[in-house]
Amino acid sequence: MRWCLKGTFPPKGMFGETFTGSRLESANKEIAGGFRFAYFGFKADAKARKECHQFDRSYQHTQICETCLAEKPSVNGNPYMNYKDFFNTAPPLMTGLSHADYVSISNQVTPWINMPGFNVKTCFRDPMHTIFLGTAKEVLASTLGYWSKSGLLEGTSLGEQLKWFSHLQHKCCKENGLKGSFKTYTPSNTGLCSSNEFPELGSSFKAASIKISIWYFAKFAGELSMLNQEDFGLKLISVCLWSLQKGLELMDHNDIIFRREEAKAFDDHIGLHLQCWQTLAAECQNRSIKLFRMRPKCHYLQHIGRDVNRNLLNPRLMAACFYDESFLGYLKRIATQCHSSSMIKTRFWQRYFLFLAIRFQNSRKHSRD
């Protein structure tokens, strides 16, 4: 990688061994006529991001963020640095660290520091894991719980209410041409079966279906809020979901670089979404209801909004791991169908190329139609 970044062939092997023949002849010569790779950014989910860079401030630590001093509430912690404050006056927002600050205060600096062009601010946060497989799962499940507790869903039991809502969502999405694998919500897959735990949608809900669900939840929340105008909680839920939906629409409708005003609008929508969520969380805590928990991913979502406002890069195209995860899913499904003794050497590759050939054939067939 180092030599690709330099643009020349290496003079020695990676263990210092001397080259012979054609490799010796090309040593120190240009690889691609003067063109060379350049480091631009790092894209991964939160776990890989933390492990590759050996961050000593991450979601697994009390101090949760490598680029600011936000921390989880704790007995010996600094209460002003609580990451659950998303209003513009929140102290953690005033402690943003530069790359030089990160290097000087970290016990363990990332090994990527040796990469020419590396900057800690180029470690992108993946919106797919942060939003669709993270914060949205919490907010949607809590919203269902709130509606159920307020008696706004039809049915005599929680199971019936969730089934009724699932049917409405499926029907409405179908009428609006939104295709997806809609799972029926149940007390167990929403985490609503126990009032002692915070609800969260289960792992069987995939990112693509969550994305469509956010749209439908926002629409339904708006209708409920109009019908029950005296209920402040329903208004907050409606604004919370609509602001998220508007932020997602900005990501979907923009190319790789945002215009300045749209980047600011994206940041504002994400900020409003988190502020409504924070107010709902406080309201539920006051009433001893376990809904609308705020996890460190909420703080990372805030950073996604602020990063867009700063660098104008569309996180959907720069940082989302949709295609990478989908590729890994194909690999896993193929590999588990091969016998372990021949999997790595032959069978896996044969089946993978067959899979690519079928996809290529199908795309050609459909393009003719």
Ligand SMILES: [Zn+2]
């Ligand atoms: Zn932070």
